[in-house]
Amino acid sequence: MKANIILILPLLVIATSCQSGPQRIDPGGDQAVTSAGVDFNEIIEWTDTLTQRMLTSGFLDTGEFGPQPIRMVVSDIENKTDLSHFPSELLLTNIRTSLLQSGKARWVSTYGEDGRDDMTRDTRDLANDPLFKQDQIPQQGTASVARLSLRTQLLWTHSQGTKSAQNTYIVRQWVTDTVNGEVIWEGQSNPIAKKFEKGSVSW
């Protein structure tokens, strides 16, 4: 009996040490998990493509919407995919940051569907509060209004064969001139397609 325990103990120690804990990996590298949905590195691919398409189309450079940076706001983000927890904020923040870095656009955060900040309105609400220096409170009617709005749809198709299935995802975006409601740019990401055996899905 004692001999058995002596034999089993080292085996248990080895087995426990073989179980790997969390490890940091390159999110776009070979070790990244590939799911049947949309993965992190694919969102980065999408934002890169969409940003490029927006910036090279030249609609921000025509002068039609006033001097740069042009004021923009994020409109609705519609998720029409099977992914209930799609991280649309990740998609939007990369596009917003890219356009901001380009110096061609600036985002309005007082309204819209992403990246909102209520402090502009809250600061004005401090007017007549004796706690605060009234000369530091912005005057009414000084907040900016967006000239262009960015609307987003996440689209999905699902195909099924006898043994395998395919999910295909795409992002559609368009920019509207808020003065007249005309769409002045529209673009799509490249499709991300995932094929998998039925019953072997990891989301």
Next chain:
Amino acid sequence: MIQRLSAIAILSLGCLGCESTSNYVPPPPGALEESLWRDRVIMSTNVKTRVAVDQVLEDRQNGLLRTQIEMHNITSSEQSFRTLIEWFDVAGFKLDSPNDGWMSHIVHPNQTFSVSANAVNPAAVSWRLNIDTWGR
């Protein structure tokens, strides 16, 4: 007779000249000399035996630097690559981009493919492309 021969010789030379000119395809205006891009395209050892760079284009559009690297799969099998483009300012410092990350490409046998990218920061004056194999 000598005059006639001279005229024919001149015409023949002219035609030859025309022929060689019509076969010449000038590079696109934005094409870079190889000496300018050789050190900016970094391939892993594995990739060097699978990919060849055909041409590199570069220009500035709407104030932003853009580049396009045209390559082809020199093998007779499908290959998976991933690419990463980094941007640099005039002092050589790397510019952060929200879209920094490896992009994946599935390329058919002998297929020509392009990697194109736009700097989002107007301070970008140079770039570097890293290419590695991608184990899907």
